[in-house]
Amino acid sequence: MVSIYDQDLPQTDANYRVLSPLDFIERSAFVYPDYPALVYGPAQNGIKMNWSQLYARTRQLGSALSKAGIGKGDTVAVMLPNTPPMVQAHFGVPMCGAVLNTLNTRLDASTIAYMLDHGEARAVLVDSEFAAVMKEALSLRESKEPILVIDVVDTYFDTGAERIGSQTYEEFVDGGDPDYEWQLPANEWDAIALNYTSGTTGKPKGVVYHHRGAYLGALSNVLEWDMPKHAVYLWTLPMFHCNGWTFPWVIAARAGVNVCLRKVEAQAMVDNMVDYGVTHYCGAPIVHSLLVNSDEALKSRLPKGVSAMVAGAAPPATMIEGMERMGFVLTHVYGLTETYGPASVCAQHAPWNELGIQERAQRNARQGVRYHLQGAVQVLDPQTMQPVPADGQTMGEIMFRGNITMKGYLKNPEATQESLGAGWFHTGDLAVCEPDGYVRIKDRSKDIIISGGENISSIEIEDVMYRHPAVQAAAVVAQPDERWGEAPHVYVELRPGAEVTVEELRAHCRQYLAGFKIPRHFSFIELPKTATGKIQKFALRQQAKQAASD
Amino acid sequence: MVSIYDQDLPQTDANYRVLSPLDFIERSAFVYPDYPALVYGPAQNGIKMNWSQLYARTRQLGSALSKAGIGKGDTVAVMLPNTPPMVQAHFGVPMCGAVLNTLNTRLDASTIAYMLDHGEARAVLVDSEFAAVMKEALSLRESKEPILVIDVVDTYFDTGAERIGSQTYEEFVDGGDPDYEWQLPANEWDAIALNYTSGTTGKPKGVVYHHRGAYLGALSNVLEWDMPKHAVYLWTLPMFHCNGWTFPWVIAARAGVNVCLRKVEAQAMVDNMVDYGVTHYCGAPIVHSLLVNSDEALKSRLPKGVSAMVAGAAPPATMIEGMERMGFVLTHVYGLTETYGPASVCAQHAPWNELGIQERAQRNARQGVRYHLQGAVQVLDPQTMQPVPADGQTMGEIMFRGNITMKGYLKNPEATQESLGAGWFHTGDLAVCEPDGYVRIKDRSKDIIISGGENISSIEIEDVMYRHPAVQAAAVVAQPDERWGEAPHVYVELRPGAEVTVEELRAHCRQYLAGFKIPRHFSFIELPKTATGKIQKFALRQQAKQAASD
Incomplete structure (x- = not known):
């Protein structure tokens, strides 16, 4: 039986209007x-x-x-x-x-x-x-x-x-x-x-x-x-x-x-x-760092109480701290192109103000909770599609659902299905869920390097590397970088007997890549692989981290 | 040909979620x-x-x-x-x-x-x-x-x-x-x-x-x-x-x-x-007037800067003025049950702050412009459904359209159709459009009396009056009332030779009407009628207005 509320109550121009900005x-x-x-x-x-x-x-x-x-x-x-x-x-x-x-x-x-x-x-x-x-x-x-x-x-x-x-x-x-x-x-x-x-x-x-x-x-x-x-x-x-x-x-x-x-x-x-x-203004961490690192004369002219929205995998605590000292009111958000930019926020709580600036920055650096009008952000086990326990330990993949998610990928039904088909948008970012329900990224998305706010695909660079005759195998990971946040680090395994210089590889990259994607760091090594021959990027990321702090 | 943007981009649980509070x-x-x-x-x-x-x-x-x-x-x-x-x-x-x-x-x-x-x-x-x-x-x-x-x-x-x-x-x-x-x-x-x-x-x-x-x-x-x-x-x-x-x-x-x-x-x-x-708080003018008219000791305890939202046909300028003097920040809105309450607002402009308090109150008393997420509020000629000129003179009917309009009237397809069918919700309120595009009510909806924030249908009271054997004809209009905003005034034409007292009519009303609907004012007159015999409520409203100021 049709409910009385579903009878004779049609949408008309008087009571229905498409949502459009x-x-x-x-x-x-x-x-x-x-x-x-x-x-x-x-x-x-x-x-x-x-x-x-x-x-x-x-x-x-x-x-x-x-x-x-x-x-x-x-x-x-x-x-x-x-x-x-x-x-x-x-x-x-x-x-x-x-x-x-x-x-x-x-x-x-x-x-x-x-x-x-x-x-x-x-x-x-x-x-x-x-x-x-x-x-x-x-x-x-x-x-x-x-x-x-x-x-x-x-x-x-x-x-x-x-x-x-x-x-x-x-x-x-x-x-x-x-x-x-x-x-x-x-x-x-x-x-x-x-x-x-x-x-x-x-x-x-x-x-x-x-x-x-x-x-x-x-x-x-x-x-x-x-x-x-x-x-x-x-x-x-x-x-x-x-x-x-x-x-x-x-x-x-x-x-x-x-x-x-x-x-x-x-x-x-x-x-x-x-x-x-x-x-108000927004930006990747590097934009805010420009102000933090500017000279004192310039800083002294800054108005107080300006709201700054920052997105980024893990904004350096020093940046958050510096911004706060300069009188900015910082909001930390997270999202991807597929979620119209930010779709989660590290919503702040009044009691955090009583914490020390470093501990507060540590909390504020998280990816947080769903945006007001987003349906959900959760850390799910990508196999079972069940939420990981909120223990701050168990890793899973960050997933979004709700109206602030793309319609899909143009002319790419396979990628659309892969990305949205299970009823959640897969970010590819690995994270844990902390006891207060806030999401914290633990490992950057496997393949993306965010450099100066720009997405650089490691696979794109790897593709270019593989075109060079001297290269047997290549893997590109993000190396932490004080100025750019991250920078690509290329690990190359050469063909037996082949020889090539870093300068030659950079010149090769310039033929195929936009300037901002040209890698700054190259290492020639035997690539660490799993038993099945898959390159262990995790190990390379640790090496790159080590290289950054050297 | 189907656009590339309409192919293989379906709604899924990942990117579509019903809107619900x-x-x-x-x-x-x-x-x-x-x-x-x-x-x-x-x-x-x-x-x-x-x-x-x-x-x-x-x-x-x-x-x-x-x-x-x-x-x-x-x-x-x-x-x-x-x-x-x-x-x-x-x-x-x-x-x-x-x-x-x-x-x-x-x-x-x-x-x-x-x-x-x-x-x-x-x-x-x-x-x-x-x-x-x-x-x-x-x-x-x-x-x-x-x-x-x-x-x-x-x-x-x-x-x-x-x-x-x-x-x-x-x-x-x-x-x-x-x-x-x-x-x-x-x-x-x-x-x-x-x-x-x-x-x-x-x-x-x-x-x-x-x-x-x-x-x-x-x-x-x-x-x-x-x-x-x-x-x-x-x-x-x-x-x-x-x-x-x-x-x-x-x-x-x-x-x-x-x-x-x-x-x-x-x-x-x-x-x-x-x-x-x-x-923050909301209310009909009478609620705010309670504060304006309270004793000074009470008023002196009031916090400053509280935001007050007021709806009502025409909030008395004295109320607006009084609220302002007491330190409230007043927002004047307008709407009906059919529009989820407020769906238009008298959006304020900074330059108005330079006007005198009375002139400002006069501007702020208008019904204004569409709510942020409402589609439109306009004064239309109900015959042609065209907007009246923004001359502050030409009368029309206030109409709304957009998502903040009811689904319709339950089990009443005729009323729903009448109300929404033309693509606009008809408020029944008469208004002009001022040169800045703001709506101003000139005459209250023909049949409704708003008393203490409650809607009272004049037709409902008239129906009751007509049940009394002594009554030949009756018309009820709103009389301005200092305390209640409006109060019903009943104009009665008796049957030839019949006699009845006000007290008897009130007792009659009590049998059929809720207490707050019982009219306070009765007048026995010969009702003014048009050539075709229709009662001229406009003339009665003027009489009631006169009676109120006497």
């Missing part, structure tokens, strides 16, 4: 049209937009894309630093129904070409700083489909680089309608963004975000931070990383201020913090 | 088990529960209901003041899949009987203060189905009233399992609550809330108020009103403190505010 900017533009939305450049005469202006410009972008024939399910790639067009793209692209693919600005041409091909990008917006590499990438594309190329020329950073597109961003957007009647997606499960991750294999995978997840992920960030309306947010975290952990949408939800920043440098960070009254 | 309490109990969740009674030796305890008790309630055979789609009615069992019911009842029907504690027996019948309640929890009226209501039920009756006996308010149920609440809950493995609903569109409203006709309509709306409505309240974690919330707003505007779920989302309060009196409010460090 596009709703946030519409509201802020309507309710707070005159409030500042975006600033960039010198405080005196830089770019300033209020919410009404920013909204109009994003509608114009959406309209221009639509006029160019781009619509539902099409991919628009962008290769941009944290400048105003990047903020605008987070709204304008999905407004026309398209999917935003933010490219890591440090990538090499062949990887970009792969992404443009795999994502079937119909347009690309490229900052002139990256025109050269993009030009090469475009020449390497396999697809014969036309692609619309737009040059984004930054007044404050015009290198005079070659124009590779058909028009500039400003010309293109000027052709759009600022009153463009954009539509919400028909389904909240529709894609909003595509983010390539090096993941756990060398081949980039396209992580697809949906509107529902972007909406709830953004709200989770607000809740986690108790972020008030009109917060002033400094863009130190690249927007090409998990869409800046959803913060373009967060700031729209709060009618806050986007303080754009092209380059993350201590001086620029402090200047912007002071000039614009910054209240 | 039950998720909030699970998280708070897990993350903040030792944080206070609920207090009630004397500060020294009253009831205190932390989130772990409150969660365990609600699971026990859910389990006990489940053991009693109550499950998905069943209705559980409660007639309770703002005491701990009322908070627990907001979680325990939906945990077993049932729907919570909170009954207005001021209702008369026949109306309660109607609601129990119409809602098909399988169980009822009743505070002993209301045992007598509930006993009568149970005897008036038409349904022959059994109903489980549970006596809620409050240690701090035991009147020694007759026990009418099979057991007490504490006995009943003790029989449940504190580790009950409750399930989220299968669908976020499933019902979570049933709230009867007198609406615009005399017959109560059952407004059905769904889990998705309750979840998003609660988050909207957090966002609107910038409500931080661990807020301390005083229960001055009855939880039987729109589930306390979703605040039982809001407080769970924030791991805050529920400060329970049986009776709303100035002394008790101030005591609780001081004793527990209250940071």
Whole structure:
């Protein structure tokens, strides 16, 4: 028998609306049209937009894309630093129904070409700083489909680089309608963004975000931070990383201020913090360390009470301690590209304030508990899919479930099934569950090296090493690094009789890898293997750790 | 052609989870088990529960209901003041899949009987203060189905009233399992609550809330108020009103403190505010006026900076002004039972702080703009369904759309269709749209009188009047009232030659109406009518307004 509550109570336009972060900017533009939305450049005469202006410009972008024939399910790639067009793209692209693919600005041409091909990008917006590499990438594309190329020329950073597109961003957007009647997606499960991750294999995978997840992920960030309306947010975290952990949408939800920043440098960070009254910013540990390690004169200018969100495997306790001494309020979060950035948090407890700074930092360095609107984070035994005991000892794999998990990997049903099929998203990170239920990572994900906030796939480097004729076998692990957090350390076993120098191997890497992925450490050894011939990375990690502390 | 983003990217348990406010309490109990969740009674030796305890008790309630055979789609009615069992019911009842029907504690027996019948309640929890009226209501039920009756006996308010149920609440809950493995609903569109409203006709309509709306409505309240974690919330707003505007779920989302309060009196409010460090509370204007009009000694004890949320047609500017002078931070919201309570807000702008207190109060008294997570609030021409111009002059009807709108009216497809069918929820309230886009009510909903925060249907009173043999015609309108906000004024046209006194009409009303609905003002006149014979309520409202100021 059908329940009385399931009869004659249908969804209508009156009581059902798809969840989409596009709703946030519409509201802020309507309710707070005159409030500042975006600033960039010198405080005196830089770019300033209020919410009404920013909204109009994003509608114009959406309209221009639509006029160019781009619509539902099409991919628009962008290769941009944290400048105003990047903020605008987070709204304008999905407004026309398209999917935003933010490219890591440090990538090499062949990887970009792969992404443009795999994502079937119909347009690309490229900052002139990256025109050269993009030009090469475009020449390497396999697809014969036309692609619309737009040059984004930054007044404050015009290198005079070659124009590779058909028009500039400003010309293109000027052709759009600022009153463009954009539509919400028909389904909240529709894609909003595509983010390539090096993941756990060398081949980039396209992580697809949906509107529902972007909406709830953004709200989770607000809740986690108790972020008030009109917060002033400094863009130190690249927007090409998990869409800046959803913060373009967060700031729209709060009618806050986007303080754009092209380059993350201590001086620029402090200047912007002071000039614009910054209240919040995010970053990998290295970003925060920039401030901790800056000179005293600069530090003395820092405002107190700024909220800083840090993600990273294990933020060094010295960094946490240093930040605290400088008057920052630190929130430690954890997540992956597949979880829209942070999806767990080391939620703090008042009694911890009575602990010594080191013990407190030790607690605060954990991966913690599920985000407010995430369904769960747990350490499971990947064989049985049962939670490990909360004893702080038993290892398992960190897994997430809930709405703040990707739609899946684009055109990769096997990887999607492997990753989500068991009803939990497998992070690949090994951890324990402590007695208070908090997750603590014990071993980094087997294959990923996080260097300066960037994911580097060890397998990708290994693949390159294996291409060198002198190399018999190679294994790459993360070596702790004071500046970068981690750096790849390559252990090479040479073919019998072969000879090669470190310099030759580095030169070989440069042919295939983006600059930031080039390994700094090489060792020639006989690789430790298991009985079945599998390389024992665990042993290598210990060696690398030892090497780091030598 | 299917988009690449719609292929092989299915919803799984890993990336899709129904939205339900039950998720909030699970998280708070897990993350903040030792944080206070609920207090009630004397500060020294009253009831205190932390989130772990409150969660365990609600699971026990859910389990006990489940053991009693109550499950998905069943209705559980409660007639309770703002005491701990009322908070627990907001979680325990939906945990077993049932729907919570909170009954207005001021209702008369026949109306309660109607609601129990119409809602098909399988169980009822009743505070002993209301045992007598509930006993009568149970005897008036038409349904022959059994109903489980549970006596809620409050240690701090035991009147020694007759026990009418099979057991007490504490006995009943003790029989449940504190580790009950409750399930989220299968669908976020499933019902979570049933709230009867007198609406615009005399017959109560059952407004059905769904889990998705309750979840998003609660988050909207957090966002609107910038409500931080661990807020301390005083229960001055009855939880039987729109589930306390979703605040039982809001407080769970924030791991805050529920400060329970049986009776709303100035002394008790101030005591609780001081004793527990209250940071937030809600209420109809009359609740806030209690404080404004309390004696100076009491007022001097009030903490500063407490956030107060007020809803009401047009909060008197004197009340807003008085609250401000007392150091409260006031947020003015607007909504109806059909919109989970507040779904629009008079969002404040910093420049208003430079206005005089009266002009500011005038701006803050508006109904404002859509709630953060509501889709829209607009003043539409109900004929054309087009927005009226934002000229502050043209009248239209306030309409809402979005996720914070009811599922519909229970077992009333006609009313549901009429109310939601055009894609907007019709409030029945007449308003203008001001040049800044803010909604301002100009005329109260034609048929509703809001007296002391309670909805009174004028049609219901008119129906009663028409039953009196001396009455030819009757019309009831709201008369402004200093204490109650509004009070019903009955205009009666007698049959030729008939005679009746006001006292006789009042006695007649007492037979059919709850005490709070008994009209205070009667006038015998010839009713003003249009050419087609329709009573001109507009003219009567002017008379009533005049009568109030006399």
